[in-house]
Amino acid sequence: MEWLIIIGLMLLGTFLIVAEIIFVPGTTVVGILGFIFSAYCIYLGYDYFGPTIGTLILLGGLVLNVIALVIAFKGRSWERFSLKGTMTGKYNDDYKFDLNIGDKGMTISSLKPVGKALFEDREIEVRSNGGYINENVEIEVLRIESSKIFVQSVNN
Numbered sequence: 001m002e003w004l005i006i007i008g009l010m011l012l013g014t015f016l017i018v019a020e021i022i023f024v025p026g027t028t029v030v031g032i033l034g035f036i037f038s039a040y041c042i043y044l045g046y047d048y049f050g051p052t053i054g055t056l057i058l059l060g061g062l063v064l065n066v067i068a069l070v071i072a073f074k075g076r077s078w079e080r081f082s083l084k085g086t087m088t089g090k091y092n093d094d095y096k097f098d099l100n101i102g103d104k105g106m107t108i109s110s111l112k113p114v115g116k117a118l119f120e121d122r123e124i125e126v127r128s129n130g131g132y133i134n135e136n137v138e139i140e141v142l143r144i145e146s147s148k149i150f151v152q153s154v155n156n
Helices: 002-022 029-074 077-081
Strands: 104-107 114-119 122-128 138-145 148-153
Touching: 002 029, 104 122
Parallel strands: 122 148
Antiparallel strands: 104 114, 104 138, 114 122, 138 148
């Protein structure tokens, strides 16, 4: 029965450590639990079977963890969970602006600092100069840089 507990804890600890390294970013509960299960397994090995078998369990656990990590990285199992697409578009890319500095419009969402505004029945993404502007507020175009439209509230 002791062997089943030791083997089960070692396998569970190894699984959690590999999951931490491959799938879960940063140090989280998953990795900490994996380390605790592995360490407790080694402690039980020393406690139940003495120093010789305990040391063999320690070395076996290290070898098992290294082999599991090598297989996980070589098998590229983590690639199935990674994003492969990239975003190349920018906001307002498909709009041809006929806006000029000083044109007035109305926010249809709050600008925090980016949001949507309505200019002559066209919905366009705009940004404030870093401040917060509520929705349904009259705004004015300050400057246009490529596809970025900077606005300010008319009632500063």
